[in-house]
Amino acid sequence: MGVTTRPTSGDPAAAGEDGRPDAVLHAVSSAVLAVTRHLSVREVLQVIVRSAGRLLDARYAALGVPDDDGSFAEFVAEGLSDRQWEAIGPLPRQHGMLAAMLGDATPVRLPDIRRDPRFEWWPSAHPVLKDFLGVPIRDGDQVLGIIFLANKRSPGGFTRHDEELLTLFAAHAAIALTNARLYERNRELTVVEERTRVARELHDAVTQKLFSLRLTAQAAAALVETDPPRARAELDRVRGLAGEALAELRAVIVELRPADLDRHGLAETLRKQVAVLDRLHPVSITFDAGPLGDLQPETEVTVLRVAQEALHNALRHADASAIHLRLTAGGTGVRLDVRDDGRGFPADAPPSRGLGLVSMRERAEATGGSLTLRSSPGAGTTVSLEVPA
Helix, strand or coil, X not given: CCCCCCCCCCCHHHHHCCCCHHHHHHHHHHHHHHHHCCXXXXXXXXXXXXXXXXXXXXXXEEEEEECCCCCEEEXXXXXXXXXXXXXXXXXXXXXXXXXXXXXXXXXXXXXXXXXXXXXXXXXXXXXXXXXXXXXXXEECCEEEEEEEEEEECCCCCCCHHHHHXXXXXXXXXXXXXXXXXXXXXXXXXXXXXXXXXXXXXXXXXXXXXHHXXXXXXHHHHHHCCCCHHHHHHHHHHHHHHHXXXXXXXXXXXHHXXXXXXXXXXXXXXXXXXXHHHHHHCCCEEEEEECCCCCCCHHHHHHHHHHHHHHHHHHHHHCCCXXXXXXXXXXXXXXXXXXXXXXXXXXXXXXXXXXXCHHHHHHHHHHCCCEEEEEECCCCCEEEEEEEEC
């Protein structure tokens, strides 16, 4: 998956080809830094593949993560278009050289993979591979993944020096991949703990208020015909209970408010997050904001979460070179626009999975706002949020 990436004259991989220790160190250092600055496991896998291909000037690069059944749980590749990848078909299973490396997990370097007795076949849409280098990514005795490179662009195929260089890179990649897995696991545990706490808060406070409100409303309905004064008194109590329940809900929402919002405010929190993402990604990410005035805590949380989700989507799915966020206030509301110059999609066929659109719309509607999505093929996408101030 992804597109073919060709090294330029200033590429670290090209610098390492002359074999000088300083050039090799620079090449490996650049590749390792590109991996370690990512926290998502999927992103780490993709950057490992891209960095390994650049490091050794390979036309094709792939990385397989073993599962418990002796096959691949995940498989990412570089050097293929999305269309080529779809034509190849499902994830590779157990056969040929891939199966051999899953079973043995030792480095393999071949001048022509097709002449090796372990080679069997590949799908008709698969690119033709010749020179081949495969190296495991290890954490002790555990194999975290296997890097496959093929078709070195410079003549002569992969050398012993290339094998040593990729083995060194794989050792550092193992650390980055392990850290990413630990980060995701910790984040999942944090989310579970937070959900449990919120559920307990809602049960102990809001749920009891709502239960009392329901009983009081039933009593008022029963008294409407026989005792109107008492019915009015019960309805007044319903109004009071509803107000208390609303206050409890708002308290829970404010408690879930990110700490940065209290320290820096909405605009500065977004500015800091955009600056961090701009440093970590090759995409140009910019942000500007006008005066916002005083905002309700729920409004600030909604805008921040929608901005984070829209940014995440653009970085992962848009294939954009630039993303711009703009935050403005006007009239009685606040408007957020997240615009990218990526591939876009037809207006009548928005993406149906993975973009968190339902979650963003629900957040907008919960604060009385609205979310719109504008896009067209080749012209990028704009996510716009409008909420009352």
